[in-house]
Amino acid sequence: MKLLKGRAVVVLRPNIDTDQIIPARFLRTTRREGLGVALFADRPEFLQGQTGSILVAGENFGCGSSREHAPWALLDHGFRAVISSSIADIFRSNAIKNGLVPVQIPDTSQLRGEVAIDLETCTVECEGRRQSFALDPFARHCLINEIDELGYLLAAEKEIAAFEARR
Amino acid sequence: MAQSRTLLDKIWDAHLVRPETEDAPAILYVDLHLVHEVTSPQAFTVLRERGLRVRHPERTVATMDHSTPTLPRVNGRFPFAHGDAETQVETLARNCREHGIELHELGSRNQGIVHVIGPELGLTKPGMTVVCGDSHTSTHGAFGALAFGIGTSEVAHVLATQCLLQRKPKTMRVSIEGALQPGVTAKDVILAVIAKLGVGGGTGSVIEYAGRTVSAMSIEERMTVCNMSIEAGARAGMVGSGAWQTDEGARFDREIAVDVSRLAPMITWGTDPGTAIPVDGNVPEDAPQKSATYMGVKPGAPLLGTKIDVVFVGSCTNGRLSDLRAAASVLRGRRIASGVRVLIVPGSQQVKRAAESEGLDKVFRDAGAEWREPGCSMCIAMNGDALAPGQAAVSTSNRNFEGRQGKGGRTFLASPLTAAAAAVAGAIADPREVLR
Numbered sequence: 001m002k003l004l005k006g007r008a009v010v011v012l013r014p015n016i017d018t019d020q021i022i023p024a025r026f027l028r029t030t031r032r033e034g035l036g037v038a039l040f041a042d043r044p045e046f047l048q049g050q051t052g053s054i055l056v057a058g059e060n061f062g063c064g065s066s067r068e069h070a071p072w073a074l075l076d077h078g079f080r081a082v083i084s085s086s087i088a089d090i091f092r093s094n095a096i097k098n099g100l101v102p103v104q105i106p107d108t109s110q111l112r113g114e115v116a117i118d119l120e121t122c123t124v125e126c127e128g129r130r131q132s133f134a135l136d137p138f139a140r141h142c143l144i145n146e147i148d149e150l151g152y153l154l155a156a157e158k159e160i161a162a163f164e165a166r167r
Numbered sequence: 168m169a170q171s172r173t174l175l176d177k178i179w180d181a182h183l184v185r186p187e188t189e190d191a192p193a194i195l196y197v198d199l200h201l202v203h204e205v206t207s208p209q210a211f212t213v214l215r216e217r218g219l220r221v222r223h224p225e226r227t228v229a230t231m232d233h234s235t236p237t238l239p240r241v242n243g244r245f246p247f248a249h250g251d252a253e254t255q256v257e258t259l260a261r262n263c264r265e266h267g268i269e270l271h272e273l274g275s276r277n278q279g280i281v282h283v284i285g286p287e288l289g290l291t292k293p294g295m296t297v298v299c300g301d302s303h304t305s306t307h308g309a310f311g312a313l314a315f316g317i318g319t320s321e322v323a324h325v326l327a328t329q330c331l332l333q334r335k336p337k338t339m340r341v342s343i344e345g346a347l348q349p350g351v352t353a354k355d356v357i358l359a360v361i362a363k364l365g366v367g368g369g370t371g372s373v374i375e376y377a378g379r380t381v382s383a384m385s386i387e388e389r390m391t392v393c394n395m396s397i398e399a400g401a402r403a404g405m406v407g408s409g410a411w412q413t414d415e416g417a418r419f420d421r422e423i424a425v426d427v428s429r430l431a432p433m434i435t436w437g438t439d440p441g442t443a444i445p446v447d448g449n450v451p452e453d454a455p456q457k458s459a460t461y462m463g464v465k466p467g468a469p470l471l472g473t474k475i476d477v478v479f480v481g482s483c484t485n486g487r488l489s490d491l492r493a494a495a496s497v498l499r500g501r502r503i504a505s506g507v508r509v510l511i512v513p514g515s516q517q518v519k520r521a522a523e524s525e526g527l528d529k530v531f532r533d534a535g536a537e538w539r540e541p542g543c544s545m546c547i548a549m550n551g552d553a554l555a556p557g558q559a560a561v562s563t564s565n566r567n568f569e570g571r572q573g574k575g576g577r578t579f580l581a582s583p584l585t586a587a588a589a590a591v592a593g594a595i596a597d598p599r600e601v602l603r
């Protein structure tokens with residue numbers, strides 16, 4: 001995945017926390033699948049009338065808990081990327097591990113309609129206007145090549161064993 | 168001469184399996200991995216799918232807390248409010264058996280909230296790296312450890328490799344000075360710090376709490392402070408301990424000073440933990456209308472006297488013995504206002520036994536409160552302990568997001584003293600008045 005195009009779903013509320021993304025009562029599951037129905041379950045007004053695969057949200061998106069159910073629910077609902085002026089740490093990390101692209105740009109106010117995210121150049125384009133965003137090179141590499149971090153860690157077995165032996 | 172290093176630098180360096188480069192994050196070794204029923208099942212599924220084993224079961228400890236009932240057994244059975252919660256708990260038990268992981272299961276002697284039992288069992292030690300699929304893992308930083316929350320994919324990484332891929336966070340030092348006034352506690356200090364930093368102010372950073380106020384704090388008070396670091400967006404919070412200290416002259420990416428000598432008991436008025444004000448203060452004039460309406464408060468108006476329906480004393484923030492003692496100091500010999508429901512939930516079985524041996528359970532029951540079994544309970548409202556829509560609660564937990572304690576519920580975050588004072592008054596009240 002290098003290029004992502006889709007319609008923007010604009011919810012410019014700040015501090016959309018993980019309890020709003022997926023309320024805790026939906027966390028009584030042992031599975032990753034099927035959580036799309038729980039997305040914004042107590043916030044029906046967020047998505048009302050809007051469909052698309054790119055969520056444009058207000059600042060400090062994904063703050064709160066470490067629940068990976070948040071990106072699982074967004075992905076299952078059909079989202080492929082989240083754009084915000086700031087994204088909470090654990091949410092961003094969880095998103096990347098599941099192939100949900102976190103895009104942080106200072107000004108999200110112009111984003112509407114069709115949006116294109118280019119992971120190769122790290123730019124977002126909308127209505128002919130292009131903005132670049134910063135993305136950790138490793139995260140970018142993993143997203144583009146769909147690399148699985150567990151496999152990467154397992155490949156470091158010798159180094160891990162050596163570390164354990166020397167401490 | 169070796170360069171001066173921060174506490175974070177030291178712990179980080181001591182756990183580097185592979186240093187980070189521009190192209191790749193560091194591989195960081197994890198000393199202690201805590202596991203609970205809600206964020207682990209999918210991680211064990213990953214292991215099963217790939218035919219992997221838990222690399223170090225002896226570095227892994229599990230408990231049941233988030234979705235468990237806090238009412239005693241009925242006819243020998245735990246009264247789960249939801250069948251799917253019971254499935255989660257059974258799944259954790261099976262996973263622990265299969266992989267040889269120590270489990271403090273429901274009803275056992277040392278069961279409790281994961282961040283309460285870790286320190287209690289002596290698992291958390293200075294200089295360690297501690298992780299858990301839970302954002303309030305920052306609590307363990309009170310012991311001079313680097314402790315942070317991880318997602319479920321990362322839970323699988325640690326189970327399988329005892330390692331994580333991490334970029335080194337930025338450092339922030341919050342220096343706290345001044346003696347606390349009577350009625351003012353560690354909870355009030357951290358609520359004030361979050362109000363100052365803002366809910367995103369710590370993003371990307373690990374906060375080290377320093378200064379004389381922090382040195383004077385007990386370990387339980389430090390845990391309360393470190394616990395809520397995540398509410399400022401920080402990855403972790405920590406306090407130096409024993410040999411694990413920041414060197415003189417070490418540089419932080421950001422430094423903040425807070426004077427708490429005139430701090431009042433704090434309480435949040437809004438729907439994020441950054442909205443604390445003095446309990447006798449007024450809701451800010453410029454309070455966002457949406458949050459104010461949700462909470463049923465008026466911009467510019469005082470909070471004192473605001474009617475409440477529920478008081479919750481518990482959670483990994485304020486569910487330890489010292490917190491229960493504080494609540495009992497207010498409730499002893501008093502009655503809870505009529506129509507108010509008060510739930511007192513000890514953080515662990517050990518806390519429960521200790522409280523009972525001091526007779527605190529009797530103090531609470533005599534006042535009209537419910538004395539429950541340990542667990543997260545109404546902090547996250549997954550187990551049936553929840554606010555009804557529209558109900559207002561003063562809660563000693565850590566999050567006041569909309570619906571956090573039950574759909575449509577309204578949460579005012581405060582200390583155990585302030586919560587107990589509200590229980591007696593049936594409304595938001597100043598604990599200093601009661602204690603006087």
Ligand code: SF4
Pocket residue numbers: 232233280281282301303482483484542543546547564565
């Ligand atoms: S008490 Fe609340 S914050 Fe602490 S671990 Fe449980 S749910 Fe999380």
